[in-house]
Amino acid sequence: MLSIIRRLFCNHTDCFSYRKYNDFDFTEYNKCSKCGKILDCIKGFDEDLRG
């Protein structure tokens, strides 16, 4: 059993991205709106929230 998280791919072209915020950083998900698979996941830091 693989322990690594691998990206899921699908044949749909309908995808959207949304961000889930923690305190200062966020995780941006790229999700298929047809089947709900998370195609990509990016962790980032939002400097605008730093105050």
Ligand SMILES: [Zn+2]
């Ligand atoms: Zn899909």
